[in-house]
Amino acid sequence: MENQIEKSAERIKEQIEFWFLNYFNKSKVEFNGTEVFTLFELIDLEVQVKIKHKLNLKSNEIPVLILKISDVEFIINTTSKFIRVSKSSIEFIDYSDFEWHKGYKSILADKLSSGKPISIKTDGYLSEFGLKTKNGKIIYWKIPTGVPGFGFWNVTKKVELIGRRYNVIQ
Numbered sequence: 569m570e571n572q573i574e575k576s577a578e579r580i581k582e583q584i585e586f587w588f589l590n591y592f593n594k595s596k597v598e599f600n601g602t603e604v605f606t607l608f609e610l611i612d613l614e615v616q617v618k619i620k621h622k623l624n625l626k627s628n629e630i631p632v633l634i635l636k637i638s639d640v641e642f643i644i645n646t647t648s649k650f651i652r653v654s655k656s657s658i659e660f661i662d663y664s665d666f667e668w669h670k671g672y673k674s675i676l677a678d679k680l681s682s683g684k685p686i687s688i689k690t691d692g693y694l695s696e697f698g699l700k701t702k703n704g705k706i707i708y709w710k711i712p713t714g715v716p717g718f719g720f721w722n723v724t725k726k727v728e729l730i731g732r733r734y735n736v737i738q
Contacts, residue, residue, distance in 0.1 A: 572735040577628045580647040580730060584632045584723065591722040604716035605635045608644065619644065622658065623651055628736060635711060635720050637694065643709065645723065648736060650699065652709050661699055661707065663731030669724045670698030670706055677713045688713045699724070 575583075585607065589596060601610030608616065608631040620631065625646065633645040640655040651660045676685040677693035688695050691714030698706045711717050 571733075573733050574737045575734050577630050577647040577736055580734060580736060581630045581632050583730075584645060584647070584727065587723050587726045588633055588719070591719050604712050605633065605719045608632055608634045619653070622653060633723065635716060637710060637712065643711065643720070645727065648730070650724075650727075659707075659709075661701060663727050665701045665703075666728055666731050667700045667702045668728055669721060670700050671721060672697050672713075672717070673708060686713070688717065690714055691716070697721070 585596070588607065592598075596607065599606050599610055601607070601612065608619075611634060616631075619634075619642075623631070623644065623646075625631070626648070628647075629649075630647045631644050632647060635643040635645075637643065637654075642653055644651045644653065648664075649660045649662045650666070651658060672688045673696040675688055677688050677690065677695040686693050691712070693713040694710040695713050695717070696708040697711045697717065697720070698708050700706050711720055
């Protein structure tokens with residue numbers, strides 16, 4: 569087993585933000601919180617409070633990123649886990665249980681009403697995305713396609729390091 573590196577939740581937040589900003593090749597000021605995949609601290613303060621209330625976070629856990637699936641469904645990357653919130657449920661995967669992503673289940677998103685297939689590279693659709701846990705289970709969550717989905721994909725593969733190497737301290 570690899571040696572654990574002690575880091576505060578704030579330092580882990582900074583690391584996740586760095587990966588996010590690096591993927592988009594933008595600075596924090598270029599985001600305003602209305603993006604499909606964005607920094608949690610930039611979304612409306614009232615919405616932040618409502619979401620945090622639902623999440624029941626640990627005292628040292630910080631929400632860092634939010635991927636908006638719909639008005640009532642989203643995925644939050646905190647400093648220690650993925651949390652999928654829908655109208656009727658909350659699911660989570662601790663980074664310490666996360667092995668790797670499996671990417672999109674298909675290279676095509678849902679079909680248009682015309683029956684034409686849509687590539688997962690096209691913005692504005694949803695497609696199943698797999699997250700593999702260390703026990704071998706693959707959990708599929710529908711996420712946006714296009715730029716937001718690939719941003720989530722990119723950050724997802726990096727948070728494996730948090731679960732494997734970091735020990736969160738107060």
